[in-house]
Amino acid sequence: MRKTRNSLESQRKLTSLSGQSRRFRCLAVNGQQKKWLTVLLATVSLFPLLSALGAAEAQAEKLKVVTTLPDLEWVVGFIGGDLVEVESLLSGAQDPHKIEPKPSLMAKLSDADLYVEIGLGLELWSGNLIEGARNANIQVGEKGHLYASDGITLLEKPAVATRESGDMHPYGNPHIWLDPLNMLTVGDNVYGALVALDSANTETYDANKKVYEAALYEAMFGPELVKLLGGDVLVRMERKGELLSFLEKKEYKGAPLLEKLGGWMGKAQPLVGKEVVFYHQSWIYFIDRFGLVASAYVEEKPGVAPSAAQKERLVDLIHSKSIPVIAMTSYYDDSIPAKLAKETGATLVFIPNSIGGTKEATDYFKTIDAIIDALVAH
Numbered sequence: 001m002r003k004t005r006n007s008l009e010s011q012r013k014l015t016s017l018s019g020q021s022r023r024f025r026c027l028a029v030n031g032q033q034k035k036w037l038t039v040l041l042a043t044v045s046l047f048p049l050l051s052a053l054g055a056a057e058a059q060a061e062k063l064k065v066v067t068t069l070p071d072l073e074w075v076v077g078f079i080g081g082d083l084v085e086v087e088s089l090l091s092g093a094q095d096p097h098k099i100e101p102k103p104s105l106m107a108k109l110s111d112a113d114l115y116v117e118i119g120l121g122l123e124l125w126s127g128n129l130i131e132g133a134r135n136a137n138i139q140v141g142e143k144g145h146l147y148a149s150d151g152i153t154l155l156e157k158p159a160v161a162t163r164e165s166g167d168m169h170p171y172g173n174p175h176i177w178l179d180p181l182n183m184l185t186v187g188d189n190v191y192g193a194l195v196a197l198d199s200a201n202t203e204t205y206d207a208n209k210k211v212y213e214a215a216l217y218e219a220m221f222g223p224e225l226v227k228l229l230g231g232d233v234l235v236r237m238e239r240k241g242e243l244l245s246f247l248e249k250k251e252y253k254g255a256p257l258l259e260k261l262g263g264w265m266g267k268a269q270p271l272v273g274k275e276v277v278f279y280h281q282s283w284i285y286f287i288d289r290f291g292l293v294a295s296a297y298v299e300e301k302p303g304v305a306p307s308a309a310q311k312e313r314l315v316d317l318i319h320s321k322s323i324p325v326i327a328m329t330s331y332y333d334d335s336i337p338a339k340l341a342k343e344t345g346a347t348l349v350f351i352p353n354s355i356g357g358t359k360e361a362t363d364y365f366k367t368i369d370a371i372i373d374a375l376v377a378h
Helices: 002-061 070-083 103-109 126-133 182-197 199-221 223-229 231-239 243-249 263-267 284-290 308-321 335-344 364-377
Strands: 063-067 084-088 114-117 145-147 275-278 293-297 325-328 347-350
Touching (some): 114 182, 199 263, 231 243, 275 308, 347 364
Parallel strands (some): 275 293, 325 347
């Protein structure tokens, strides 16, 4: 009997110890959980910071590109897409010949990966900007510097390069972007520069460039003709001066192919042979592509104000040929053209020289549309 009571008492003690042991284990587990919970909460609290750092890193990975003109900014943005951060130094309402190289502009170039300019003496101030930026990457000859005009056939190229009498075009006319076909070459140049700096994303740049080219083909010739003949074929014929004659001679389903010509080429057909007086010699590439005739320029030489004798010649010319339009961009002083228009009965028309040059010119497509529409309407 004593042995049984002793056994029961021993069992109760063991049971009590077992319960205490379980409580100790539970407390130990709860302490460990608290430790891991603290770590987990600390990690979760870092998520916003890590996310911000990741976003900042992704942003930092973009190529920073600075251009002189908004038209170049448009090309870089189109081909570079989300891989670039691009900014133009000028707006379309500014004369690209006459910009003061301010420290604020130099600062924009100080950390640029790529600097894109037209060249050909258009941006006379560009050299001072590059020097002031103190950025080794964008020096002329480096991968981070691009002359967008490279490879383009220049018009109005003088036999001798000179700035005598104030001529602003000593190397040929620099306003190359006003011929849409030249923008295909500009696109090639921009693509090459981006790939040289960021070869890991070549596939993306290549895809964007194809979309860019297709958009220009359709804008230039219309989607129907591009579908029939191919944009590259049409470009080759137009550059050789053979497109219109080919379209006149060839038929499609019993009608001349010329009837399928759309886009800017189709819309500009009323401009072929039309005489216009322009203010500044910005327009030769547009004139050459779309068939206008520049009867005269208000400036005797690019950047040189007209003399009294020049004004008299212009009045006589406009009267004798019944020239209907004097065309100019908004950033020039319109006092002399306005007086000529009043004396002769011609209409003074403001046309955009660049994206943003008028309220309608919000991108490159709408800029060319605005020029053609204004000149056809008068």
